[in-house]
Amino acid sequence: MKSIFTLLFLLFFWVPETHAQEDAYTYMDTDEEPGVELEISPEELEEVLEPSPEEDDPLETLNRGTFALNNFLDEILFDHIAAMYNGVVPEFFRERVGYFLRNLSEPIVLANNILQGEMQDAEDTLRRFAINTTAGIGGIFDVSTDLDIPYKREDFGLTLASWGFDSGPYLVLPILGPSNLRDTIGRIGDYGFDPVNWWAFFDDNKAIYSYTRTGVQILDAKADNLGIIGDLKRNSVDPYATFRAWYTERRKSLSARDEKRTLETAKPDEEDDDDL
Amino acid sequence: MMTSRKIFSMKTFIFTFFFLALTHTSYATDCEKAKTFMSDMGTKVIALLTNPSISNQERADEFRIILEKDFNLKAIGKFVLGRYWKQATPEEKKSFLNLFKETTVATYASRFKDYTSEKFEVLSCQCEADGGVIVSSRIVRPGGQIIPISWKIFEKNDEMRVYDVILEGISMGITQRSEFASVIQTGGGKLEALNAALAKKLDHS
Numbered sequence: 001m002k003s004i005f006t007l008l009f010l011l012f013f014w015v016p017e018t019h020a021q022e023d024a025y026t027y028m029d030t031d032e033e034p035g036v037e038l039e040i041s042p043e044e045l046e047e048v049l050e051p052s053p054e055e056d057d058p059l060e061t062l063n064r065g066t067f068a069l070n071n072f073l074d075e076i077l078f079d080h081i082a083a084m085y086n087g088v089v090p091e092f093f094r095e096r097v098g099y100f101l102r103n104l105s106e107p108i109v110l111a112n113n114i115l116q117g118e119m120q121d122a123e124d125t126l127r128r129f130a131i132n133t134t135a136g137i138g139g140i141f142d143v144s145t146d147l148d149i150p151y152k153r154e155d156f157g158l159t160l161a162s163w164g165f166d167s168g169p170y171l172v173l174p175i176l177g178p179s180n181l182r183d184t185i186g187r188i189g190d191y192g193f194d195p196v197n198w199w200a201f202f203d204d205n206k207a208i209y210s211y212t213r214t215g216v217q218i219l220d221a222k223a224d225n226l227g228i229i230g231d232l233k234r235n236s237v238d239p240y241a242t243f244r245a246w247y248t249e250r251r252k253s254l255s256a257r258d259e260k261r262t263l264e265t266a267k268p269d270e271e272d273d274d275d276l
Numbered sequence: 277m278m279t280s281r282k283i284f285s286m287k288t289f290i291f292t293f294f295f296l297a298l299t300h301t302s303y304a305t306d307c308e309k310a311k312t313f314m315s316d317m318g319t320k321v322i323a324l325l326t327n328p329s330i331s332n333q334e335r336a337d338e339f340r341i342i343l344e345k346d347f348n349l350k351a352i353g354k355f356v357l358g359r360y361w362k363q364a365t366p367e368e369k370k371s372f373l374n375l376f377k378e379t380t381v382a383t384y385a386s387r388f389k390d391y392t393s394e395k396f397e398v399l400s401c402q403c404e405a406d407g408g409v410i411v412s413s414r415i416v417r418p419g420g421q422i423i424p425i426s427w428k429i430f431e432k433n434d435e436m437r438v439y440d441v442i443l444e445g446i447s448m449g450i451t452q453r454s455e456f457a458s459v460i461q462t463g464g465g466k467l468e469a470l471n472a473a474l475a476k477k478l479d480h481s
Contacts, residue, residue, distance in 0.1 A: 091419075235383040237473040241458035245451035253445025262405050263447050265440035266355035268348065268432040 057170045057244065066172040067240050071233075073175065074222075082223040096140040098220050101213070102151065103132050103139025108190050112154040116162045124149050153254065156193070157186025161255035170244055175218070178247035305409045305431040307401040313436040314411040314427055317346050318396035322415070325388040336385045340377070348430075348437040349377055355439075356452045357467070360460050364467040372467060375474040382478060393418050404428075408439065 057063065086094070106129040113122035128144040128151070136143045145151065160182050161167070168181025179187070191197055200210035236242040324330075324338050343349065353373045354361050364372070395416040402410050408430040415423040428440035440449040456470055463469020 231387060235379075235386070235477075236455055237470070237477055238455050238458045238462075241455040242451060245454035246446055248454075249446040249450055250444070263428070263440070263442065263450070265406075265408070265428045265447065265449050266348065266351040267406060267408070267439065268351060268430045268437075 059169050059171065063170065063172040063244075064240055066174055067243070069174060070172065070177055071239075078175075078218075078222050079226065082219065082226050085219055085223045086226065094220075094223065097216065098224065099132075099136070099142050100139045101217055101220055102142075103129065103136070104196060104213070105194075106132075106139075107195055108156075108193050109152070109154045111193050112156060112159045112190075115156075115159045116154070121152060121154070124152070125154075155183075155186055156189035157183035157251070158255050160186055160189075161251075167248070167251065170248065178243050180248075180251070183251065305403070305407065305429060305436070307403060307409050309431070310409045310411050310429045310436060311398050311401045313346075313429065314413060315396075315398040317342065317438075318398065318413060322391070322394055322396045326391045326394060328392075332385065332389070336381050339385060340381050343377065343381060346436075346438055348439055349373060349380075351439055352376075352449060355449050356456055358453050358457060360457070360465075360467055363465075368467045368471065371471050372474075375471055375478065378478055379474050391417075410442070 089097075106125055110122055110125045110129065113119075113125050128149050131144045131147065131149075132139045132142060135141075142151070165182050167183070171179045171181060171184055173179050173184065176187075196213065197210050200206040200208075232242055232246070233239045321339070321342060324335060324342070327335070330338075350373060353369075353376045356376070357364070357372065361369070397414050397416065399412045399414060401412070404410055408428055411427045411429060413425050413427065415425060417423065424444055426442040427438050428442065429436055430439055431437075440447055442448070459470045459473050460467060463472075
């Protein structure tokens, strides 16, 4: 077990180098006139190479390395386990496992509702937890959604966002995938809040439950998203950038759920009608 | 003094009023009309994607026709390139727009190939500050799974067209802009690099 972790740790620091960007800068340093090949001036090139706000990713080199590692682990291990789980366990039971795990995490949602001062949400979460734990037989059925109290995701990362904390730099976590500094701290916070983890923490014999749960949570998430993740990887010209944008936009949309936010989109203008 | 001031402010008022009225109506989009437009198009697309009796090629061709008619692909293409649009040559832009359309057709054809008896429902509509409207809708899958999709629509020259698709709160325009910017940057700031990557993607699909 120890050697596996050492290996993972070493892989974490093995970062494939990207040369393309350096080449572009090298080109800019030369005094040569821009040739036919490059039709924009070096000044313009510099402006073009400067990342725009949504690509603010100071740890990109490290992140791309971790992303490559995660893809590698998915390919050799997790995808197979997830596909096997999807193949062997019928959808009905997989759904029960998913709901059971989600119900176990409702106390954390409740804590975050309270920390955000969202008392209506807190009440809903409490009712969900009570109804699903009893009528939903320990949470394996989501009766509350049928009673019009749908699940609303909350976590400590979103709580920090509601307190005004910025997302900080984008981070790709080993195995867990896309995150950012704020949401990583949020994850640690949620882990610490979790009553199941307290219960396991003080008794080594019970620690196995906590690990098993984390393992099944990862499996559940991977199995659930196998299709969509494969889709994104297949259809993207730069999966790393696509995952980064999806994660960033998704978190923005979750944290701004109650406020109306006008998304920046394409607009009509005079030029659209011209033929190129 | 007082009177002249009054007249002046009255003039300003009238001018401002007409100016605002004119500029505002130019792209203002009617919500109910947008809902009908979206409902018609969505039903058409779902019927097409879930029709088992046509070949994949026919499905892609039909989808391309809808995409060209009901989506402003040029405006979307321009948006997803962001500041790189300016620097590109007309040939590069033309080649990009074509590749962008074809990869979009290929992506959606593969994305929805497992669809069998999905339902498309238009829920609500709201006016946006920029003169467009957001139509909220959802796809209900046979297992009961719900996929929320919103559409950004503008009306221009009496024609409604889609300018962005927002899936579970994620704008496809913004994510693609980020993806494309990354490819262009790695390729030294040239649109050619993205065009090559898109062409390669298209060959493999």
